[in-house]
Amino acid sequence: MLGRWLVLLMALFATPVxxxxxxxxxxxxVELLAESASPAPGAPLRVGVSMTARPGWHTYWQNPGxxxxxTRAQWRLPEGASVSAFRYPVPSTYVVEGLMNHVYEGEAILxxxxxxxxxxxxxxxxxxxxxxxxxDDRICVPESAVLELPLRIGTGAPDxxxxxxxxxxxxxxxxxxxxxxxxxxxxxxxRIAVPVAEAATVRAAHFFPLGDDxxxxxxxxxxxxxxxxxxxxxxxxxxxxVPETVEGVLRIERDSGVSGLxxxxxxxAVPPAGTPLSGSGGSGGPAAPGFAAVFGLxxxxxxxxxxMPCVFPxxxxxxxxxxxxxxxxxxxxxxxxxxxAGAVLVCMALGAAVIALAAAGQGAGWAxxxxxxxxxxxxxxxxxxxGLNFAGLFELQLSTGSIGEGLAARGGWQGSFxxxxxxxxxxxxxxxxxxxxxxxxxxxxxxxxxxxxxxxxGFGLALPFLLIGFVPALRRRMPQPGPWMATFRRVLAIPMLxxxxxxxxxxxxxxxxxxxxxxxxxxxxxxxxLWWLGLRQARGRRALAPALFALVAALxxxxxxxxxPVPEARGDAPASAGLPEAVPFSPAALHELVAQGRPVFLYFxxxxxxxxxxxxxxxxxxxxxxxxxxxxxxxxxxxxxxRPDPAIARFLAERQRAxxxxxxxxxxDGGVTELPQILTVGRLTEVxxxxxxxxxxxxxxxxARRDS
Amino acid sequence: xxxxxxxxxAAALAMALxxxxxxxxxVGxxxxxxxxxxxxxxxxxxxxxxxxxxVLEWTNAECPFVKKFYEPGVMQRLQAEATRNGVIWLTxxxxxPGKQGHVTPAAANAKMKAAGxxxxxxxxxPEGALGRLYGARTTPHMFVIAPDGTLAYAGxxxxxxxxxxxxxxxxxxFVQLALADIAAGRPxxxxxxxxxxxxxxx
Numbered sequence: 001m002l003g004r005w006l007v008l009l010m011a012l013f014a015t016p017v018x019x020x021x022x023x024x025x026x027x028x029x030v031e032l033l034a035e036s037a038s039p040a041p042g043a044p045l046r047v048g049v050s051m052t053a054r055p056g057w058h059t060y061w062q063n064p065g066x067x068x069x070x071t072r073a074q075w076r077l078p079e080g081a082s083v084s085a086f087r088y089p090v091p092s093t094y095v096v097e098g099l100m101n102h103v104y105e106g107e108a109i110l111x112x113x114x115x116x117x118x119x120x121x122x123x124x125x126x127x128x129x130x131x132x133x134x135x136d137d138r139i140c141v142p143e144s145a146v147l148e149l150p151l152r153i154g155t156g157a158p159d160x161x162x163x164x165x166x167x168x169x170x171x172x173x174x175x176x177x178x179x180x181x182x183x184x185x186x187x188x189x190x191r192i193a194v195p196v197a198e199a200a201t202v203r204a205a206h207f208f209p210l211g212d213d214x215x216x217x218x219x220x221x222x223x224x225x226x227x228x229x230x231x232x233x234x235x236x237x238x239x240x241x242v243p244e245t246v247e248g249v250l251r252i253e254r255d256s257g258v259s260g261l262x263x264x265x266x267x268x269a270v271p272p273a274g275t276p277l278s279g280s281g282g283s284g285g286p287a288a289p290g291f292a293a294v295f296g297l298x299x300x301x302x303x304x305x306x307x308m309p310c311v312f313p314x315x316x317x318x319x320x321x322x323x324x325x326x327x328x329x330x331x332x333x334x335x336x337x338x339x340x341a342g343a344v345l346v347c348m349a350l351g352a353a354v355i356a357l358a359a360a361g362q363g364a365g366w367a368x369x370x371x372x373x374x375x376x377x378x379x380x381x382x383x384x385x386x387g388l389n390f391a392g393l394f395e396l397q398l399s400t401g402s403i404g405e406g407l408a409a410r411g412g413w414q415g416s417f418x419x420x421x422x423x424x425x426x427x428x429x430x431x432x433x434x435x436x437x438x439x440x441x442x443x444x445x446x447x448x449x450x451x452x453x454x455x456x457x458g459f460g461l462a463l464p465f466l467l468i469g470f471v472p473a474l475r476r477r478m479p480q481p482g483p484w485m486a487t488f489r490r491v492l493a494i495p496m497l498x499x500x501x502x503x504x505x506x507x508x509x510x511x512x513x514x515x516x517x518x519x520x521x522x523x524x525x526x527x528x529x530l531w532w533l534g535l536r537q538a539r540g541r542r543a544l545a546p547a548l549f550a551l552v553a554a555l556x557x558x559x560x561x562x563x564x565p566v567p568e569a570r571g572d573a574p575a576s577a578g579l580p581e582a583v584p585f586s587p588a589a590l591h592e593l594v595a596q597g598r599p600v601f602l603y604f605x606x607x608x609x610x611x612x613x614x615x616x617x618x619x620x621x622x623x624x625x626x627x628x629x630x631x632x633x634x635x636x637x638x639x640x641x642x643r644p645d646p647a648i649a650r651f652l653a654e655r656q657r658a659x660x661x662x663x664x665x666x667x668x669d670g671g672v673t674e675l676p677q678i679l680t681v682g683r684l685t686e687v688x689x690x691x692x693x694x695x696x697x698x699x700x701x702x703x704a705r706r707d708s
Numbered sequence: 709x710x711x712x713x714x715x716x717x718a719a720a721l722a723m724a725l726x727x728x729x730x731x732x733x734x735v736g737x738x739x740x741x742x743x744x745x746x747x748x749x750x751x752x753x754x755x756x757x758x759x760x761x762x763v764l765e766w767t768n769a770e771c772p773f774v775k776k777f778y779e780p781g782v783m784q785r786l787q788a789e790a791t792r793n794g795v796i797w798l799t800x801x802x803x804x805p806g807k808q809g810h811v812t813p814a815a816a817n818a819k820m821k822a823a824g825x826x827x828x829x830x831x832x833x834p835e836g837a838l839g840r841l842y843g844a845r846t847t848p849h850m851f852v853i854a855p856d857g858t859l860a861y862a863g864x865x866x867x868x869x870x871x872x873x874x875x876x877x878x879x880x881x882f883v884q885l886a887l888a889d890i891a892a893g894r895p896x897x898x899x900x901x902x903x904x905x906x907x908x909x910x
Contacts, residue, residue, distance in 0.1 A: 066845040069773075069869050097910040099845055127809035131870060139808045142772045142908040212902045238843070239900065240734065596837055597804055597910060668804070680777035 038154025184266030226274025302460020336469020342420025351454025
């Protein structure tokens with residue numbers, strides 16, 4: 001151990017004193033490096049300038065962006081020596097208030113070659129006056145330093161430490177592309193296609209042009225893949241004219257790291273955009289980092305779904321029936337597996353539909369099926385039937401029927417399978433915590449891992465039941481069966497019937513009073529049918545006819561609903577609950593408000609989204625929240641997704657979200673904060689107070705201006 | 709119905725994209741019209757200045773690139789020279805409240821007095837409306853509007869993008885050159901350049 005330290009110390013001191021020259025400025029550490037402390041005459045000597053901005057600060061690329069400054073070097077070299085221009089590492093983007101900055105955070109090494117004259121002898125000092133700009137998100141500070149390396153002409157033996165750093169910097173430089181490239185700049189758009197190895201593994205890309213006349217630097221860039229081509233499309237620069245050549249660097253991000261290509265292109269034809277970047281790595285395999293996290297979130301979200309009012313009764317009854325069965329170990333396991341398979345398969349089926357619709361550009365999200373009033377009606381009749389069953393109006397028997405809830409009540413694994421599926425389907429209105437993020441990510445993953453995330457959701461949903469099935473200790477802790485179970489079942493009818501009422505309300509808002517009347521009529525028919533069924537069962541008679549009657553009523557009503565005229569869109573009246581004075585969401589209005597530096601609280605809701613409604617009735621409708629928002633001058637904007645809306649779907653997709661609720665706060669400085677899905681009054685007033693602290697100055701300065 | 713929705717939202721999105729934060733006006737086209745209130749509460753409309761050359765200068769007293777020109781008095785001399793020749797020179801500060809360099813009207817007046825500004829008026833623009841109208845990106849960012857109302861120059865103040873006052877002597881001042889071209893009835897030789905400096909603190 002000590003020996004290793006000694007070696008290290010010796011290595012430090014063995015480096016010729018001053019072979020690197022360092023200057024620590026208030027916000028940047030700069031250092032001049034040379035590959036050899038004893039350069040050979042007549043040979044090129046590789047040198048580097050290492051610049052390390054302190055955390056939160058950045059230095060600039062060659063083309064600094066909308067503001068900023070290129071680093072300037074003035075060399076003072078020995079007689080006869082010359083130096084090349086800098087070669088820059090791959091920059092990254094940093095947008096402040098709609099202004100693009102091309103920056104380096106952390107260390108950046110700018111490389112250059114010094115040409116040592118053949119007749120150089122003795123001392124060969126390199127001197128460099130360096131001027132650069134270093135900024136954080138608020139202020140910019142110009143800094144400068146004079147760096148000096150007192151080299152001596154010698155054999156050219158490399159300095160190991162410096163060579164290692166220069167080699168690493170060299171390896172990370174943008175690689176020049178030999179292929180001639182084309183770009184298009186017309187009708188306000190700019191497009192360039194660059195051949196890239198393994199284009200399918202690219203997660204993100206950005207094109208940094210050297211010139212000012214190429215792209216609108218701060219405009220979002222759409223990166224897509226067509227075969228081996230990576231295609232970047234964005235708004236063209238407002239500087240008119242088509243440049244003869246476009247030079248720049250394409251930054252490519254993969255799971256394996258960041259690389260860059262130095263690009264030179266001439267005007268020409270460019271293929272149209274291809275498949276948008278998947279944002280994930282691997283060719284379809286679930287190799288992307290973060291997949292595990294996303295999957296974990298989905299499982300957790302599914303687990304929490306069990307507590308939702310629509311799912312809890314189903315789960316507890318099923319668990320109870322398992323306890324009642326008191327069956328064998330293998331039967332318990334078989335039931336649990338079947339239930340799990342049902343939940344997973346229904347989740348995957350819904351997930352596959354969402355992915356397919358999203359891919360087709362239909363703007364689908366999780367629970368998309370609830371945007372169709374027919375599905376709402378069907379779900380309402382289903383929950384009604386389950387509720388009536390819990391209430392003891394009728395019993396389910398093997399002979400009752402062969403679909404839906406009938407199947408769910410079947411004994412054995414089939415019954416368990418359908419119960420699991422039912423639980424998953426009924427759970428869709430209840431987007432819970434953790435789910436939104438996971439499902440959003442699932443939509444941007446390639447289909448296979450995306451589906452796996454949906455499967456994870458089903459797995460999480462089934463987890464409690466699986467545990468009960470596989471852990472006998474847990475099963476033993478289940479309460480002993482007894483007459484109380486019948487009472488408990490009747491109590492569970494209440495949340496189920498309440499769910500049906502909630503769905504009736506959704507139906508009314510979604511499709512109007514006529515549809516609601518039709519739905520209630522169907523509900524009556526179903527209830528009567530089931531009552532009749534119960535009566536016959538009580539007398540021990542065959543119950544096929546009433547069961548069929550209920551079934552026909554349940555299926556005919558949604559079909560009839562389709563024939564009803566759909567009422568006109570509710571226009572801009574947002575759902576009654578929530579914050580007063582809210583304006584309807586539109587991307588243009590949002591953009592304008594943000595551009596004006598107005599604070600905006602944007603949230604998305606839908607009548608079928610239980611979590612959304614809970615928040616609206618709860619924290620969002622509290623007068624103190626409304627007062628705090630008004631005082632802080634926050635505009636409230638609501639996107640209502642009760643019915644399909646491509647603008648909302650696209651907005652969600654841009655934020656990589658599959659579902660709602662979504663709560664975003666845009667402060668007057670342009671910062672965006674995403675609030676948790678479970679809103680509290682405290683969190684909301686805190687947001688308003690934070691904004692007001694900014695806004696006070698705004699208000700007073702405005703007033704002062706009017707007074708003067 | 710669905711199609712209309714899609715078309716409508718596509719149009720909305722296109723509008724949103726077509727109005728980025730810094731949509732720069734085009735040199736050679738009519739300069740965007742504005743009415744602003746200066747630090748003394750007086751209103752100025754671009755339309756009122758027909759027949760006169762107008763210079764818009766974006767400033768932020770704490771920005772090193774602005775200090776580069778104010779500390780040696782170069783900007784003040786430029787303003788004096790221009791206004792003497794009948795040019796309207798509006799110094800604009802689009803710094804938002806709480807951001808670096810933000811001024812209240814009173815602070816703007818104090819600053820003008822202390823630093824010896826010679827501009828026609830100081831326009832506090834805390835909401836950034838004028839800044840975004842002209843796509844001002846940096847401090848300084850300079851615009852020259854010809855007497856006929858067309859935008860004649862937009863860009864940097866000179867050709868040496870540093871924060872060091874010592875570089876001014878060797879630099880070509882694009883604003884001075886543009887004003888000379890306009891006064892002589894010539895087309896502006898360098899009508900655009902890449903602005904440099906601190907970002908405008910919207």
